[in-house]
Amino acid sequence: MKRIILINIFTICVIIFCLEFIVGALKLSNLMGIDNKLILLKNNEDYKFRPNSSGKVFDKIVFTDKNGFRVPNKNFEYTKNKSIVFFGDSVTFGNGVREQNTFIGYLRNKYNNYNIYNISLPGYQATHHKSNLKYINEFKNVKKVYYIFTLNVIKELSNLKLLKIKKDDNNANLNYVEELKEIKLFRYVNSYLRNKSYLYLFLKGKSTDPSQRWFKIDKNHYEKKNLDSFEEILIKFKEVTFEKDIDFKVILLPYEFQTRKNNCNKNNLNPQIKIQSLLKKNKIDHKDFSKNFCYSKNAKNLFYKFDPMHLSKKGHKFLFNLIINDI
Numbered sequence: 001m002k003r004i005i006l007i008n009i010f011t012i013c014v015i016i017f018c019l020e021f022i023v024g025a026l027k028l029s030n031l032m033g034i035d036n037k038l039i040l041l042k043n044n045e046d047y048k049f050r051p052n053s054s055g056k057v058f059d060k061i062v063f064t065d066k067n068g069f070r071v072p073n074k075n076f077e078y079t080k081n082k083s084i085v086f087f088g089d090s091v092t093f094g095n096g097v098r099e100q101n102t103f104i105g106y107l108r109n110k111y112n113n114y115n116i117y118n119i120s121l122p123g124y125q126a127t128h129h130k131s132n133l134k135y136i137n138e139f140k141n142v143k144k145v146y147y148i149f150t151l152n153v154i155k156e157l158s159n160l161k162l163l164k165i166k167k168d169d170n171n172a173n174l175n176y177v178e179e180l181k182e183i184k185l186f187r188y189v190n191s192y193l194r195n196k197s198y199l200y201l202f203l204k205g206k207s208t209d210p211s212q213r214w215f216k217i218d219k220n221h222y223e224k225k226n227l228d229s230f231e232e233i234l235i236k237f238k239e240v241t242f243e244k245d246i247d248f249k250v251i252l253l254p255y256e257f258q259t260r261k262n263n264c265n266k267n268n269l270n271p272q273i274k275i276q277s278l279l280k281k282n283k284i285d286h287k288d289f290s291k292n293f294c295y296s297k298n299a300k301n302l303f304y305k306f307d308p309m310h311l312s313k314k315g316h317k318f319l320f321n322l323i324i325n326d327i
Contacts, residue, residue, distance in 0.1 A: 020199045029202035030096055030305050031059040033195020034122060040068065047128065049121055057122065058096030058304070067135070069119050072099045072108065082141040083115040084327070087129045087237075088148035090122035091253060095310045103311075103320040111327060115140055126153050130233045133240050144247045144327070147237060150309050151218045151255055151271050154230050205306025214308035215257040215268075222271040231278050238284055249326060250279055253319070254290035256303040264294035289322050 023029055035055030041047050048068040052075075054061060065071045065078075070093055086092055086104055094102030100109070108116040117139055119132050129147065136142050193200040204210070234250070241248035252275060258268050266273070272290050279286040293299055302315035311319060 016199065020197060023202045024198040028305070029198045029205060030307075031195060031198065032096075032201065032307070033058070033191070038062075038064070047121070047123065057093070058310075060096055060098055062099065067119070069117065069121070070094070070099060071118075072105065078115040078117070078140065080113055080115045080140070082113070082143050083117060083139045084111070084144045084146070085117045085119060085136065085139060085142055086146045086148060087132065088118075088120035089124040089150060089153060090120070091150050091309055091311060092118065092120035092148040093122055094118075094316065095122055096304050096307075097311070097313050097316055101313045101316060103316040103323060106317065106320040107323070107327065110324065114143075120148070124153075126230050126233045130236055133236065136240060136244065136246070142244065142246050144249070145237070145241050146323075147248075147250045149250055149252045149275065151222070152214075152309065154221055154225070154227065201306060210306055211256040211303075211308045215255045218255070218308075219268075219271055222274055227274060227278060231282070234278060234284060235282055238282060248285065250275075250284060250286040251323065251326075252276070252286065252288040252290060253309070254293050255309050256300065257308065258290060259294045259296075259299040259302075264291060287322075287326060289319070292322055293318070 034057050038049045038053060038055040038057070039047075040050045049064045049070075051064060051066050051068045053068075054063045054074065056062070063071050063074050063076065065076060084107075092104070094104065099105045104116055104118045117135070119135055121128075136145065237248060252272050254264075254269075254272070258264060269290055272288050276286065276288060293302060296302060296318060302312060302318050304310040304312050304315075
C-alpha cells in the first residue's frame with residue numbers, strides 16, 4: 001500500500017514537473033515576482049528600489065541608478081545637457097520587459113540627445129509621484145515631464161477596503177478570489193508561486209481571469225470615491241512644472257479588459273473619462289490612448305499574459321509609436 005502511494009506521488013510530481021516545463025518553454029504564461037533584495041522600504045512614502053543595484057522583476061533583470069530608478073545597464077550615466085522625465089508606476093517601469101524594449105528604452109535610443117529619466121517603480125501610487133517631484137530640481141535642464149497614468153494609481157487615496165463587486169453568477173468567482181487574498185497564508189503561497197511557477201500562473205489566469213477581476217475592483221474606486229485628493233496632486237504637478245517653464249503632459253492608458261471586443265464603451269471607460277474631466281478643468285495637457293489600444297489588431301497581445309495592465313514587448317513598441325508624436 002505504501003509503495004502504491006509513493007508511486008502515485010512520484011507520478012504526480014513528474015506530471016507537474018513536465019507540465020511546468022512545457023508551459024514555461026511555450027511561454028504560455030509569465031512570472032510576476034519581484035526580487036525582495038531590490039526593495040528598500042522605510043515607510044510607505046520612502047518606498048524605493050535599492051540604489052545601484054540589480055535583480056529580477058517579472059523574470060527580467062533590471063538595473064537601478066543612484067536614486068533607485070531603472071536604467072538600461074549597470075553603472076549607466078546621464079551625460080546629456082537636457083532631460084525628459086517620466087513619472088509612473090509598474091507599467092512605466094516596464095515589468096517583464098527588457099529595458100531596451102520598453103517604450104522608454106525606445107525613446108532613449110531615438111532621442112539620444114536627452115537624458116531620459118524613468119522615475120517610476122512597481123507599486124507606486126499617486127502620493128509617491130507627489131513626493132518625487134523634488135527630483136525635477138536635481139535633474140539636468142528638464143524640458144518635458146510626462147505622467148503615465150493607469151487606473152490603479154488612486155488606490156492609496158481610497159478609504160475603501162475590499163470592494164465587493166455586484167453579486168451575480170458572473171462575479172461570484174471574482175469576489176471569492178478577493179476574499180482568499182485576505183488570508184495571510186494564501187497571500188504568502190500566491191506570492192511565492194507568482195515568482196516561481198509558470199504552470200500556477202497559467203492555471204490561475206485561465207480559471208479566474210485576473211484582468212477582469214482587477215478592472216472591476218479598481219473601477220469601483222472611481223465610482224465610490226471622489227477624486228479631490230488626486231486632483232490636488234495633478235495641480236501640484238502643474239504648479240511645479242509651470243514655475244520652471246517645463247512642458248507637462250499626462251498620458252492615460254487602459255486596462256487589458258477595457259480593450260476587449262465590446263468592452264471599449266463609455267461605461268467601461270468611465271474612469272478615464274473622469275480623469276480627463278479633471279485634466280480639462282485644470283487645463284492640463286493630456287492624451288488618452290485607451291481607444292488606440294482598443295482599436296488595434298489583437299489588442300490582447302499588447303499586454304503581459306494574464307495581466308490586467310502591464311504591457312508586453314509589443315505593447316511597449318505600440319505605445320512608443322503613439323507617444324513619439326508628442327515628444
